[in-house]
Amino acid sequence: MVEEVEGIVIREVKYRDADRILTLYTKEHGRITASANGARRMKSPLHGVTLPFVRGEYSIFFGRGINRIQSGQVLASYYGISENLDQLAYGQYLFELVALTTPEGESNERDYALLAKTLEVLQRVSDGALKSLVHAFELKHLAFLGLRPQLGACAVCGKQEADFHHFHAMHGGIICSDCVRKTRGSMRVSDSVIPTMRFLLMTSFEEIIARPISEAVLKEIETCVLEFIFLQTDRRDFRSLAFLRQIQASPRD
Ligand SMILES: [Zn+2]
Numbered sequence: 001m002v003e004e005v006e007g008i009v010i011r012e013v014k015y016r017d018a019d020r021i022l023t024l025y026t027k028e029h030g031r032i033t034a035s036a037n038g039a040r041r042m043k044s045p046l047h048g049v050t051l052p053f054v055r056g057e058y059s060i061f062f063g064r065g066i067n068r069i070q071s072g073q074v075l076a077s078y079y080g081i082s083e084n085l086d087q088l089a090y091g092q093y094l095f096e097l098v099a100l101t102t103p104e105g106e107s108n109e110r111d112y113a114l115l116a117k118t119l120e121v122l123q124r125v126s127d128g129a130l131k132s133l134v135h136a137f138e139l140k141h142l143a144f145l146g147l148r149p150q151l152g153a154c155a156v157c158g159k160q161e162a163d164f165h166h167f168h169a170m171h172g173g174i175i176c177s178d179c180v181r182k183t184r185g186s187m188r189v190s191d192s193v194i195p196t197m198r199f200l201l202m203t204s205f206e207e208i209i210a211r212p213i214s215e216a217v218l219k220e221i222e223t224c225v226l227e228f229i230f231l232q233t234d235r236r237d238f239r240s241l242a243f244l245r246q247i248q249a250s251p252r253d
Contacts, residue, residue, distance in 0.1 A: 001062050002070065005029060008055045008115060010095035014040065020050050022069070024058070025098055025115060030106040034060055034067040046072060053078040053091065055116055076116075080123035085247050087122055090134050093240035094118060097138065100233050101145060111144040121205045129209040131218045136200040136208050138225050143201060147232055149173045149225075151198050156183065164194045169227035187227070193220045 007026035015021045018040040024032050039046035049056045049072035058072040081087045098115060102108065118137045125133055142148055150173025153160050157179055164174040166186040174194055180186050196217055200208060230236050 002059055003028070003062060004057060005032075005060055006055070006057050006075065007032075008112075008119070009050060009052045010098055012050070012052050018044070020046075021066075022050055023099055025102065025112060026107075027109055027112045028107055030108055030112075031099065031102045031104050032060075032067060033104075034058075034069050036069045039069075048077075049074050051077075052095070053081055053119070055119070076120070078119040078123050081119065086127060086130055087125075089240060089244040089247055090130060091119065091122060093134070093238065093244060094122075094137060096238055096240045097141065097229070100235070100238075101141070101147075101229075108144060111141060114140055114144060117205060121209065125209050128212060131222070132200065132208050132211075132213050133205060135197075135218065135221050135225055136203075136205065138229065139197065139201040142228070142232070148201075149197075149228055151194060151201060154179055163191065165189060165191070167194070167224040169224065169231050172228070187224060189220050189224065190217065192217055193224070197221055197224070 005026045005028045007024035009022050010025050011023035013021040015035065018038050020036045020039045022034055022036055024034060026032055036046045036050040038044045039050040041047065046069060048054070050069065054074055055076040055078070056072045056074050059070045061068040061070055078091070081091045094115065102111070114137065118133065121133055139149065154176035155168060155171040155173035156175050159176045159178070161176050164176065165188060166175050166180045167173065167189055168175045168183060168186040170185055171183070175183065175186055196213060200221070
């Protein structure tokens with residue numbers, strides 16, 4: 001059966017002489033795998049439309065074996081991202097995160113739209129707002145998958161407090177001062193960390209990238225969110241994160 005689907009190429013694996021096996025995050029079926037035969041030949045009509053960072057419309061044959069892309073046309077290409085090493089590394093991280101956290105073959109239109117919007121913003125964002133954007137994506141993406149961290153009240157006892165200063169990844173969110181004393185493994189965070197996480201979760205990208213957030217606060221948010229993601233995905237070896245750390249550690253001009 002041939003079907004028209006809209007999707008974003010989030011992974012490419014080279015196969016045989018000239019084929020590509022793609023992971024697509026699609027509007028209609030969520031994450032799927034499909035082959036693009038001959039797509040690595042420059043003259044192939046599939047060449048440009050099957051590259052990572054492309055959003056396209058594809059005719060896909062869904063069969064008993066591997067799905068096969070028959071044709072496609074580019075709707076948007078976020079190639080701008082690949083010209084900036086930080087943007088590229090973060091873009092790859094978003095893709096790896098989506099590949100690891102989304103169920104295969106299940107449509108999630110809100111999450112699909114979130115990824116498309118994030119890529120569009122990512123290629124025009126200043127370096128200063130890059131991390132805010134990525135952490136906002138992580139939190140919104142988790143929420144759309146039904147894995148929203150508890151940021152409103154204590155994740156253990158449900159109590160409200162004026163200010164929360166602890167995050168507990170295993171318990172799934174913030175915890176109150178009483179529960180901190182009874183629980184092990186909570187992370188102490190600075191005053192503005194939890195309000196900033198709420199802001200990133202609830203606010204539009206345009207407002208987020210317009211508001212500067214200190215490097216120190218972003219670092220604490222990264223620690224909390226990553227620990228949460230590691231527990232949810234049951235792994236700690238994101239390849240894209242290793243690449244990110246490598247480029248962040250290298251000296252700049
Ligand atoms: Zn509590």
